Amino acid sequence: MKNSNSNSNNHREADPKKESTLTSLDSRFNQTLRNVQGLLKGRSFPGKVLLTRRSDPLDNSSLQERSPNNERSFSDNDIGASEHMDKSVEEDVQSTSTPDDNATVNKLKSSFSNIENTSKEVQKSTMGARATDSARVMKFTKELSGSTVILETLRELAWSGVPPYMRPTIWRLLLGYAPPNSDRREGVLRRKRIEYLDCVSQYYDIPDTERSDDEINMLRQIAVDCPRTVPDVSFFQQVQVQKSLERILYTWAIRHPASGYVQGINDLLTPFLVVLLSEYLKGSVENWSILDLSPEQISDVEADCYWCLSKLLDGMHDHYTFAQPGIQRLVFKLKELVRRIDEPVSRHMEEQGLEFLQFAFRWFNCLLIREIPFNLVTRLWDTYLAEGDALPDFLVYIFASFLLTWSDKLQKLDFQEMVMFLQHLPTQNWTHQELEMVLSRAFMWHTMFNSCPSHLAS
Numbered sequence: 001m002k003n004s005n006s007n008s009n010n011h012r013e014a015d016p017k018k019e020s021t022l023t024s025l026d027s028r029f030n031q032t033l034r035n036v037q038g039l040l041k042g043r044s045f046p047g048k049v050l051l052t053r054r055s056d057p058l059d060n061s062s063l064q065e066r067s068p069n070n071e072r073s074f075s076d077n078d079i080g081a082s083e084h085m086d087k088s089v090e091e092d093v094q095s096t097s098t099p100d101d102n103a104t105v106n107k108l109k110s111s112f113s114n115i116e117n118t119s120k121e122v123q124k125s126t127m128g129a130r131a132t133d134s135a136r137v138m139k140f141t142k143e144l145s146g147s148t149v150i151l152e153t154l155r156e157l158a159w160s161g162v163p164p165y166m167r168p169t170i171w172r173l174l175l176g177y178a179p180p181n182s183d184r185r186e187g188v189l190r191r192k193r194i195e196y197l198d199c200v201s202q203y204y205d206i207p208d209t210e211r212s213d214d215e216i217n218m219l220r221q222i223a224v225d226c227p228r229t230v231p232d233v234s235f236f237q238q239v240q241v242q243k244s245l246e247r248i249l250y251t252w253a254i255r256h257p258a259s260g261y262v263q264g265i266n267d268l269l270t271p272f273l274v275v276l277l278s279e280y281l282k283g284s285v286e287n288w289s290i291l292d293l294s295p296e297q298i299s300d301v302e303a304d305c306y307w308c309l310s311k312l313l314d315g316m317h318d319h320y321t322f323a324q325p326g327i328q329r330l331v332f333k334l335k336e337l338v339r340r341i342d343e344p345v346s347r348h349m350e351e352q353g354l355e356f357l358q359f360a361f362r363w364f365n366c367l368l369i370r371e372i373p374f375n376l377v378t379r380l381w382d383t384y385l386a387e388g389d390a391l392p393d394f395l396v397y398i399f400a401s402f403l404l405t406w407s408d409k410l411q412k413l414d415f416q417e418m419v420m421f422l423q424h425l426p427t428q429n430w431t432h433q434e435l436e437m438v439l440s441r442a443f444m445w446h447t448m449f450n451s452c453p454s455h456l457a458s
Helices: 002-040 060-065 076-083 087-096 099-118 127-131 134-145 151-158 164-174 182-204 213-228 239-255 265-277 295-314 325-341 343-351 357-366 374-410 415-423 432-449
Strands: none
Touching (some): 134 151, 134 164, 164 295, 164 374, 182 239, 239 265, 239 295, 265 374, 325 357, 325 432, 343 374, 357 374, 374 415, 374 432
């Protein structure tokens, strides 16, 4: 009996510790849940936090060496926004909880924990600084210096931005155009460039008498669209640049007869042209001249652009076939996701009779190139290309985050005002910081919803 009593006492003494541990875990999880629920209800994002796909810890030694003017951890205000949440958020969570919600919470608990841990990382105020900090550059350099590049590691690094001077090499690798094995890389690129020249000679450098009527009409449409490509960047108005665009687009269209040329593909070519030309032309794009390059250099860039565009579109081919069913499917998913995340703005748009196809079709068709300043496009495409085959589905989350940037504004507009607003979004003064916030929210919503597709069921 004595031993039994002793065991009973020990059991009772252990209970408070166990309860304390459980209480602490529940408290931390509930705090994260309140933060996320607050965001889903349209509240401001807590702190200037960049949620990235990287899992590696920051180098503390490098942080100590950096100037506080260029980088900071959370300020008092940031912490206040994150830790001292309004009581109304907690009340909202408690009042709107349902058994189904609780089941979903259990499924997503590990995802929320990852979000909570990631959100505590020290972040830079702009992506431009983050992409070029010494610790990240060293990781890219180490990965590229090996005999074989581990693409999954490279994707993890590239998702948060690529140093500009490394983009040509890294984009070729991410797209699968250049092989991961460094010994084979030069030979493969040389062979593919010769193959492109053969295609141009066979399909483009021929008289119109050898083309069908459809091919003549397609070439004329491309010739009309090329001067309209990124009209606010003078570099693209140079005659030789437009001829390069024309050759690439026509050759691609002839070799992909299922889709042919579709307006909007010309926009998708421009990030590749700028990035791959940056190996030869330095400084601002506005000051570039294509005439500074030799014919051989222009030919190599054209070939690389052609193959990179081909690799990109291989993963979303039904976006550009007849009736563009791939885009229509993603627009429907976008509508459902917005309804789940921000029901008030979704309901308002529906009441006003605004269809998502009326504005989002162009977003998917041109991948937001026409919606944001061109100097931010290459940063956005770092994330696009890092997503690989998963890009089409991830676009839905990026575009939902992009749209809901103006949630409060949209709810105050009628149909005509919304149409005008969405066609001329006020992004002309955006910096890397605004773009990073869009990507941060997209990453979090993807983490939450992608593993629970029933949330997006009609």
